[in-house]
Amino acid sequence: MSVIDLTSGVGAERFAQLAVDLHGSGGMEETVQAVVDFALQALACSHAGVALIVRGGRLEIPATTDPVVAEIYALQIGGDTGPLSVSMREHTIVLVRDTTTDDRWPEWAGKVLELGVRSVLDVPLTTAAGTVGVLGLYSTQPDAFGPDEEAIAHILARHASVAVASARHERNxxxxxxxxxxxxxxxxxxxxxxxxxxxxxxxxxxxxxxxxxxxxxxxxxxxxxxxxxxx
The missing domain is CATH 1.10.10.10 (Winged helix-like DNA-binding domain superfamily/Winged helix DNA-binding domain)
Structure with missing residues (x-):
C-alpha cells in the first residue's frame, strides 16, 4: 500500500477527516482504535497498536489491529528493554529497520522475528503533560519505514496524543x-x-x-x- 501524499488534496482531506473522527469518537477505546485503523490505511505497515501509560506507571494495550501486536507489547511490558521502552522513556521515535540485523535488543528482536515482523516504528504520544503512550507500527517487510512514513507517523501521533489526552480529561x-x-x-x-x-x-x-x-x-x-x- 502506498503512503498518503501529504501534498495532495486527497491526503490533506484524509488527515482532516481523521482529526474529526478522533475528536468525535465516543471514548478512549474508540479513539485509539481509530488511530490504529487509520495507521493501516495511511502507512505501509502490516500491524499497528497503541500502548498507554495508566495509573501507577503501568502499560495498558487498548487497541491493536492484530494479536501479533499484543504479543510484541507483552514482550516488553514489565521490562526496560526494547524500542517501546526507549520511545516511552526518551520521548523519541525509535526505528528498527530489520529485526534480522538490529543488534540493540537481540533477544527481543529474535522473538519479534519469529512473529513474522521485520521492521518496527515506535512513535511516542506526547502532550504538554509528558508522554502518554506509544503508537507502534509493524511491517512484515524489512526497511518499511522511511522519512515519509516517519513524517506521517509523527503527524498521526500528534493527533492521537491530543485525542487521548482529551478523552482522559473528559473521563476524569x-x-x-x-x-x-x-x-x-x-x-x-x-x-x-x-x-x-x-x-x-x-x-x-x-x-x-x-x-x-x-x-x-x-x-x-x-x-x-x-x-x-x-x-
Missing part, C-alpha cells in the same frame, strides 16, 4: 462529577439521620475519610450502600 471530569453526586447523597443521609447542617455533615465524611485512610468518594459510596459509616 465525569468521575469528579460522579464523586460530587455521591458525596452529596451521603451528606443528605447524615443530615436527615442526625439533624446536621451541610457543613457538619461534610466534616463527618471528611473525618472518616482521614481516619480510615479511605477516599472521600469511597466513604460516601459505603454510606449510601450500607447506611453505615466505616468503622
Amino acid at each position: 471530569l465525569a468521575q469528579a462529577v460522579d464523586a460530587r453526586k455521591l458525596v452529596g447523597q451521603a451528606m443528605g443521609i447524615l443530615m436527615e439521620r442526625y439533624n446536621l447542617d451541610g457543613d457538619r455533615a461534610f466534616e463527618v465524611l471528611r473525618r472518616y475519610s482521614q481516619d480510615t485512610n479511605t477516599k472521600l468518594r469511597d466513604v460516601a459510596q459505603q454510606l449510601i450502600e450500607t447506611r453505615k459509616l466505616p468503622h
